[in-house]
Amino acid sequence: MKIELNGRKALVTGSTAGIGRAIAEGLARAGASVVVNGRTKERVDAALKELRALLPDADFTGVVADVSTAEGSAFLATEVKDVDILVNNAGTAHPKGFFEQNDADWLDLYQLNVMSGVRASRHYMPGMMARGWGRVVFISSESAIAVPKEMIDYGVTKTAQLAVSRGLAELGKGTGVTVNAVLPGPTRSEIMDNWMKASAKEQGITQDEAEQNFLDTTRPSTLINRFATTEEVANMVVYLCSQQSSGTTGSSLRVDGGVVRSII
Numbered sequence: 549m550k551i552e553l554n555g556r557k558a559l560v561t562g563s564t565a566g567i568g569r570a571i572a573e574g575l576a577r578a579g580a581s582v583v584v585n586g587r588t589k590e591r592v593d594a595a596l597k598e599l600r601a602l603l604p605d606a607d608f609t610g611v612v613a614d615v616s617t618a619e620g621s622a623f624l625a626t627e628v629k630d631v632d633i634l635v636n637n638a639g640t641a642h643p644k645g646f647f648e649q650n651d652a653d654w655l656d657l658y659q660l661n662v663m664s665g666v667r668a669s670r671h672y673m674p675g676m677m678a679r680g681w682g683r684v685v686f687i688s689s690e691s692a693i694a695v696p697k698e699m700i701d702y703g704v705t706k707t708a709q710l711a712v713s714r715g716l717a718e719l720g721k722g723t724g725v726t727v728n729a730v731l732p733g734p735t736r737s738e739i740m741d742n743w744m745k746a747s748a749k750e751q752g753i754t755q756d757e758a759e760q761n762f763l764d765t766t767r768p769s770t771l772i773n774r775f776a777t778t779e780e781v782a783n784m785v786v787y788l789c790s791q792q793s794s795g796t797t798g799s800s801l802r803v804d805g806g807v808v809r810s811i812i
Contacts, residue, residue, distance in 0.1 A: 551791075552790075553575060556632040557580065559583040560582065561585045561638035562585060563582075563586065567637060567778045568635070570779050571782045571785045576599065576603050577606075583608075584609070584610045585638070615664035616659045616660035616663070621663075640739060646700050665686055669716055672684075673725065677723040680723065680724040682726075683788060683790075684716060684726070687729075687785070688707075694807065696766065710800055720797070730785055730788065732803050734776065747762070771805055776804075784803050
């Protein structure tokens with residue numbers, strides 16, 4: 549199977565590093581024009597420089613916008629009026645105990661992890677439906693299903709993404725627009741990489757040992773017994789953005805290394 553996205557324009561929110569950066573690269577390799585988004589000019593410029601050096605013939609543009617706010621989302625919509633592919637990747641997690649969190653912690657995370665995708669989908673999906681083709685992908689998490697006690701707020705936002713994704717797929721029935729969610733498990737993304745480096749330093753062990761300890765203690769059901777790579781997650785996303793995936797919509801597809809013990 550050869551995926552070709554020539555002539556398609558894609559927007560990947562939160563794509564200056566980690567999973568989002570890998571998705572931007574994967575879509576560009578398939579021929580799509582890609583808009584890279586991040587909160588700061590320094591990070592967007594650095595990502596664009598790296599991507600253009602790696603793929604000099606690809607079409608990359610960048611927009612600095614904080615999609616955790618309504619104002620930032622509106623600015624992004626002004627700068628990028630239409631796209632064929634929308635990947636709602638912007639998001640984060642804060643490892644903080646449930647009883648130590650306040651309302652602001654919850655609301656701030658919800659704005660970024662959930663509302664950024666709601667706003668972007670609300671803006672771009674009608675145009676896709678009118679044109680008869682489009683792809684919307686939400687980057688959720690296996691934490692949407694196996695909610696971690698150490699990050700309940702994160703799990704709640706990721707579960708919410710599944711509801712939004714499924715609902716939008718229903719709205720897109722028969723239009724040629726598909727909407728799906730991808731659920732990564734432990735992945736060597738920027739956030740997890742930083743956490744593991746800090747954990748390794750604190751314990752006086754290597755990063756590989758810290759990752760194995762994490763899997764053994766918090767994700768013992770993993771079947772691959774390692775962190776996934778960002779490229780492995782991106783491969784699933786690129787497929788969902790292709791013409792070949794036209795029969796897949798309203799679905800939640802896992803790239804979790806078998807962490808979630810479910811046959812569906």
